Amino acid sequence: MIIQIKVPSPGESITEVEVSTWLVKNGDYVHKGQTIAEIDSDKATLEISSEENGIITLMVKKGERVQVGDVLCIIESSKEDKKKHIVQEKKDNLEKDYPTNKNIKIPSPASKKILKEKKICLESVQGTGKHGRITKKDCIFHLEKNETSIISNTNRPPITTMYNRSKTKTPLSSLRRKLSERLVYVKNQTASLTTFNEVDMLEIFFIRKKYKDLFKKKHGVNLGFMSFFTMSCVRALKLYPDVNAMISGKEKINFEYYDISIAISGPKGLMVPVIRNAEYLSFREIEQKIYKLSTRVHNGKISIDEMTGGTFTITNGGVFGSMLSTPIINPPQSAILGMHKIMERPVVVNESIEIRPIMYLSLSYDHRIIDGRESVGFLVSVKESIENPIKFLMGGSEETISKKLEL
Template sequence: MIVEIKVPTPGESISEVELASWLVSDGDIVAKDQELAEIESDKATLALIASEAGKIKILVESGETVAVDSVACSIDTDFAGEAPSTSQAETSKDDSPEVEVKKEEINKESAKPVQEKTSQYEKAKVSPLAKKMMEEADLSVDDVINGLKRISSKEVELAKNAPTTSDSGNSKSAFISSDASREAHRQKMTNLRKKLSQRLVSVKNETAMLTTFNEVDMSAVMALRKKYQNKFIDAHGVKLGFMSFFIKAASLALKHHPMVNAMIDGEEIVMPEYHDVSVAVQTPKGLMVPVIRNIETLQLHDIELSLKNLAEKARTGKISIEEMSGGTFTVTNGGVFGSMLSTPIINPPQSAIMGMHNIVERPVAVNGRVEIRPIMYLALSYDHRIIDGKDSVGFLVKVKEMIEDPAKLLQGGYNPEELVLGL
C-alpha cells in the first residue's frame, strides 16, 4: 500500500514552507515515526515524520518551497520490516563462503592501514553541542561518520581547507594565510531569516523606539550564587544562573510599571495582568524567542528549568509555534557573546525589551571611596508612543535595586524597612 506523507501545518496564516533537507535518501527503508526531513517556516523548524514503515519515494527536492498539505514523499508499506537494499547486499556478501576464505587469507599487514584509517576518526573536531547530543544518543564519532548518507562538495572543501597538525604548530601560517582567495560563498536565506528581517525593519519604521541605560552592581547576586550553587543543584537539579534573577526582577518591576508590559492594538492599549517573558535564544537557524509564561507565579528554580528546556528545544529545532507566541516582554542577554552595551530591538507586538550585557570589574564610588566592583550595563528599549520616560527609567531602577539587594525579590521589589514602617 502507498501512503502519502504531506507537509504539516506550522501554524495559522502560513501557506508555504521550505523543505530544508532530507534526513533519508530516496529508496531507503524507514521505520514508523522516523524523522524524514526538516521543514522551515518563517516561524520555526519542523520535522516531517513517517506515519508508516516502508520504502520511501522522495517527491520534493531539498531547498524547494512547497505548499502546506502538499505531498512531500510516499511510503510503500509492502517493504515494511525489510532492511535497506545496500545493507542486505553487504550482509549476503559477508556470509558467502568465498568471502570467508578471503578474510582468513588477509594478513595483519594489509589490515593495518584500515585500522589506522578508522582510528583517524578520533581526531575529528566535534563542537560542544554536537558532543552533548552524541553523548545523549550514545553515539561515537565513527557512528556519526558512518551514518552520513551523502558527502557534498561543501564537506570536501572543508576537508581540503582544514589546517593540518604541522600547520597548527607553525606560528607564521597561523598568523598569515599562505593561500590568497577571492572567492565569495552564497547561501540562500531561510524563511525564518527572511521573516526575522522583515519584523526588525518594521519595528524600526513603525515604532518610536528609544533606549535608556543603567548599571548594576552584581556583587550581591554573584556572592549569593557562589554560596548556594551546590545546594541549589542538589535541591532542583539545575544550575543557578543570572538570567533567572533578572527575569524575576523584571516581572516584579512590571507590577510597579505596568505600561512597560503593555502593547498597542489598533487604537487601544492592552495591559496584560500576567507576565509572559520572551527570552532571546541564538540558534543555528537564527534568533528565536521562546516564552516562559506567568513569571509572576514562578520561583527561580522554575525559571531555570524552563530556560534550560526551551533553549534546548530551540537549538535542536524541536520547539513549537505555541512555545514562541504570546510574550508580553522580552529579555535578551548579549553578554554571553561579550557585548558591553547595545540597543536591543523591540519584539513586536510588545512595547519593550531589556538587554543584559557582560560583567566587567570597574572602579565605582562606594560611600565616598573608589572600589572595584563587577558591573553590568542594562538597556531598556521601549516604544515611546505608550511608555513615558518616567516608567522606562523607573523600571530599570527597580530592576537595579532588586539585583543589588536580592532580599527585595521576596518583598515584591519594595524596601523591607519601608514595609515595616508602612510607607
C-alpha cells in the same frame, strides 16, 4: 502499499513551509518512526517522521516551499529492506577486485573512490588499517604529503594558489527571512529609543555563591541570573504598566499579566520562548522553565505555542561577550531589556573606591506609548531590585532567602 507523507500544519494561520533538510536519500529504505526530514515555518522547525517501513521516494526538493497538505514523499511499504543485499553485493565486488590476501593492499570503499578520481597508484599509498588496508585517511595523507613536497621544491606560487578565495551561496531559511522582515518592520514602524543604566551585581554574587550548590542539589538546575532579572522585571512592570503594553491600531492594550519572553540563541537562529504568568513563579520554577525551554531550542524541538505571546522580552548578549548594545523590540511588544557582560570596574562606594562586578543594562522601548520617565524609572527599578535582592525579591531578611529558594 503506497503511503503518502503530507506536510502537517505547524500552527494556526501558517499555510506555507519550506523543506529545510532531507535526512534520507531518494530510494533509501526507511523505518517507521524514523526522522526523514525537517521543515521550516515562519516561527519554528518541525521534524517529519516515516509512518511505515519501506522504500522512500522524495516528491519535493530541499529548499522548496510547499503548502500545508502537499505530499512530501511516498513510501512503498511492500518493498523489502534491500540495504543488506546492497552491502553484501559491495563486499562481494570488493573481494572479487581485491582478494583477501595479506600481501595485497585492499582499499576501503571510500578510499577506492579517491584512488580512482585522483589516479593514485595503489602501491604508493601506505595502508594503516587492519592487515594493511588503505583507508580514506591514508589517501588524504598521501595527497597532502605530495602537495607539500611539490610546493617546497618550487618557487613561490602565484597569489591565486596561495589563498582560498572561494565563496558559497546559501538561501536564507524561512525562519531567517521572517526574522529579517520583523526586524525591518520594527525599525520602520516604531519610534524606538534606548536608555541605559549600570547595576552592581555583588549581592547576587554573594547569594549565588552561598546557595548555588544546595539549590542545584535539591532542584536539579543552576541558580542563575535570569530568575533574579525576571523577577526584577515583573516588579518594574507592575510599577510602570505602560512598559507592559502594546499598540493595536489606534488603541493601547495594557496587560495585567506578565508573560516574559526569553531570547535564546539556537542552531536555527534566535528563538524567543515565553515564561507565562511569571508573577506567580518562584526562583526554582523560573530556572526550571528556562532550562526546559533552552534545551528544547538547542535540540530544535521548540513549538510555536511555546513562542507565541509574550508581553515583555529579556535578552542576554553578555553570554557572548557583549559589553553594551541597543536590542531591537520584539513586536508587537513595546520594550526589551538587554543584559550585558559582567566586568569588574572601579566604583565609588561610601566615598571610597572599590572593585565591583558591574553589568550595563539597556532598555529599548517604543516612544509612542512609553515616555522617558517610564523607561528610566523602569531601569532604575530593575537596578534597585538587583542591587538589593533580599529586600525587594526575597522578603526583606536573611531568614527568608532559604524559603524563597525553597531550600
